[in-house]
Amino acid sequence: MRRPLAVLGLLVVLLAACRSPGRAEPEPEPAPLRPAWQPVALPVPSGLSGRLALRDAAACGGRWFVVGAVVDAAGMTHPAAWSSADAATWTALRPVPRSPYGEENVLTAAGCRDGRLAAVGGKSGGVHGNPRISTWRQVADGSLVEVPAEFEVFGGADAVNAGRIAGGPRGWLISGNRATGAAAWVSPDGSDFRLVSAVPGLARDASGRPWAADGTATASGWLMVGSVLSSGRTGSSAVVWTSADGSAWRRAVLPGAEEDLQRVVRAGERTVAVGRRGGGLGAWLGEGDAWRPGGGLGGAGTDSPGLVWGLAARGDGVWAVVAGSAAGAGWFSADGGRWSPVALPVAVPVGSDRTVAVAAAGDVALLLVDDGGRAAVWSARGSWRPA
Numbered sequence: 001m002r003r004p005l006a007v008l009g010l011l012v013v014l015l016a017a018c019r020s021p022g023r024a025e026p027e028p029e030p031a032p033l034r035p036a037w038q039p040v041a042l043p044v045p046s047g048l049s050g051r052l053a054l055r056d057a058a059a060c061g062g063r064w065f066v067v068g069a070v071v072d073a074a075g076m077t078h079p080a081a082w083s084s085a086d087a088a089t090w091t092a093l094r095p096v097p098r099s100p101y102g103e104e105n106v107l108t109a110a111g112c113r114d115g116r117l118a119a120v121g122g123k124s125g126g127v128h129g130n131p132r133i134s135t136w137r138q139v140a141d142g143s144l145v146e147v148p149a150e151f152e153v154f155g156g157a158d159a160v161n162a163g164r165i166a167g168g169p170r171g172w173l174i175s176g177n178r179a180t181g182a183a184a185w186v187s188p189d190g191s192d193f194r195l196v197s198a199v200p201g202l203a204r205d206a207s208g209r210p211w212a213a214d215g216t217a218t219a220s221g222w223l224m225v226g227s228v229l230s231s232g233r234t235g236s237s238a239v240v241w242t243s244a245d246g247s248a249w250r251r252a253v254l255p256g257a258e259e260d261l262q263r264v265v266r267a268g269e270r271t272v273a274v275g276r277r278g279g280g281l282g283a284w285l286g287e288g289d290a291w292r293p294g295g296g297l298g299g300a301g302t303d304s305p306g307l308v309w310g311l312a313a314r315g316d317g318v319w320a321v322v323a324g325s326a327a328g329a330g331w332f333s334a335d336g337g338r339w340s341p342v343a344l345p346v347a348v349p350v351g352s353d354r355t356v357a358v359a360a361a362g363d364v365a366l367l368l369v370d371d372g373g374r375a376a377v378w379s380a381r382g383s384w385r386p387a
Helices: 002-018
Strands: 038-040 051-060 063-071 077-084 106-113 116-125 130-138 144-147 159-168 171-178 181-187 194-197 208-218 221-230 236-243 250-253 263-267 270-277 280-287 290-298 308-314 317-322 330-333 340-342 355-361 364-370 375-381
Touching (some): 051 364, 063 355, 077 106, 077 116, 116 144, 116 159, 130 159, 171 221, 181 221, 208 236, 208 263, 208 270, 221 263, 221 270, 236 270, 236 280, 263 308, 263 317, 270 290, 270 308, 317 355
Parallel strands (some): 051 106, 051 355, 106 159, 181 208, 308 355
Antiparallel strands (some): 038 375, 051 063, 063 077, 063 106, 106 116, 116 130, 130 144, 159 171, 171 181, 208 221, 221 236, 236 250, 270 280, 280 290, 330 340, 355 364, 364 375
16 A cells, blocks of 8 residues: 555655746736725706716816716707716716807717816717817816817818827827827817827828827826737737827837737826737836836626726726626726726626726726716725735
């Protein structure tokens, strides 16, 4: 009976000897974070009735904002926005449309600067049904006033999309795309936006077709993120654009294949961007002009593994929401390197008629989910750093 025991002991010794002494043991999976999510009630604006259609959220300067529209019983849309000092009690802002299309705008993107809101809205119309885009700015009395634009500023033959809006020390930036390539719209005060497109760095060229997905203010100017579809091959590469004034842009292609960047945020002195990485999702970390890969967020195995819905900076780190289940759609990182799953109060849907948005400030996070039939908002307070 001793021989089997001796053979077993020898096998254990051999297996231990085969283990590389320099190989680190894999780190355990981080435990899910479980914030105490609380539902938030948004009042229906005075004089309107119908379903709330929510599209985006923002926070800065001690103020929180949600934007979207009210859809009445006849299916007509009316622009709507809400503001809060604590992300718990909300007040509807008074929209002031200045054009016939503005009266039916759906506000699709929200930006914040010094506690004031600016938004991008649109309504399809005209002979060809093209979106008629307007911007909106909050004025001194708190109301949200439409800033109508000439059709060619956001539309015209080269129109593709006017996407997200960001505020910063130099004013406002809207990131988007034209038939000529990536595009930016800049304004010092939100009263008038200037289109910047078909210029070196943004324009389509021999290296490929660029696509801008998001933008943010930096200490030295503006930054946009996206991708470039290289000429002559499939797949895309992640791209970062930087500009001091919003007029001249420098494009930097980050190393790696089958990647893109979809959301970006400033977190202290660091920039964190998140997007598709192979079959899942991952982060890139920017410090000055240098960029390096951050940690992975998962995402593989979901219905849409490449979709990032939102990214926001809290006082203790950054959090992202991607397409997935309630247990797999939320992610948090103190530094953009190691990410922990965040349990959400609801699954995050996928679809062209769905909208998900996030905002954060201090120790408060805001989650907005509109599944096309019902919209809901939740907030959560407290530190998210794992114990």
